[in-house]
Amino acid sequence: MDYCSKIIKKLYASAEGRDKGRSFIAKTAVRERVEKVALCLKNRAGVRALLACTLAKTANPKLDIRKPYTDIAGETKGDAYSGRLYDERYIQRLLEKPYYLPIKSTTAFLTPGFRTKNIALTPDTELEGRPADMYKALLMLFEDIQTRRVAAKTVLAETLRLLVIERDHRKESIQGLVRDIQRSQRTLFRLSPNTWPVRALRGFPYSLLPRRTVLPPTNRGSAYYLSTSITLPTNRRVPLETSKLP
DSSP, X not given: OOXXXXXXXXXXXXXXXSXXXXXXXXXXXXXXXXXXXXXXXXXXXXXXXXXXXHHHHHHOTTSOTTOOOTTOTTOOSSOOOOHHHHHHHTGGGGGSTTTOOOOOXXXXXXXXXXXXXXXXXXXXXXXXXXXXXXXXXXXXXXXXXXXXXXXXXXXXXXXXXXXXXXXXXXXHHHHHHHHXXXXXXXXXXXXXXXXXXXXXXXXXXXXGSOTTOOOOSSHHHHHHHHHTXXXXXXXXXXXXXXXXXX
């Protein structure tokens, strides 16, 4: 296993085993910036860029994290690097087993915010894309790391921690929805032909419904649909008088 893969494996294990309420970052402003990037659901390119750049800086502290392009104009210090290389070679693996982290499925460095750039990403750089505050937080994190306000390794660990929490939250939500669906199915298919929703189906005034209304295809599905009550376009509820049912 190469050095970068070992870094990811070690920090991931640390993030996964940490209490959900315990951040790796003590400074509130820095912690909030990491959260703004890592948990931005509107644009997932930022968190991939953050993971790739902090990994590069952690693996080689001599690099300038603000220079994730190898062809920066006027570059003479030799501290630039290929953010896309780290992204595609290492961060891509976080989508796979055993990580399954909720990140963008393709590299961040081909998105409008990062492609065709050949400058250092300083806080005054204008990156194309939205939300603007997420990109601003990302650039400020690069500056925080390069000025040694916080270590790249710490930011990388915190980002992984937040992604682990988000992954587990999504998994729990899906499992909850599946349980609800299964519970509803068990309730629905316990209905017998003699229960009132099924009997109501026989005397339902279909002619009052809009022409394109589609009812569930099965009797039990239709019964469940009716049992939740139906509102007509005129806001009149259909009276389901069970006493008059055949």
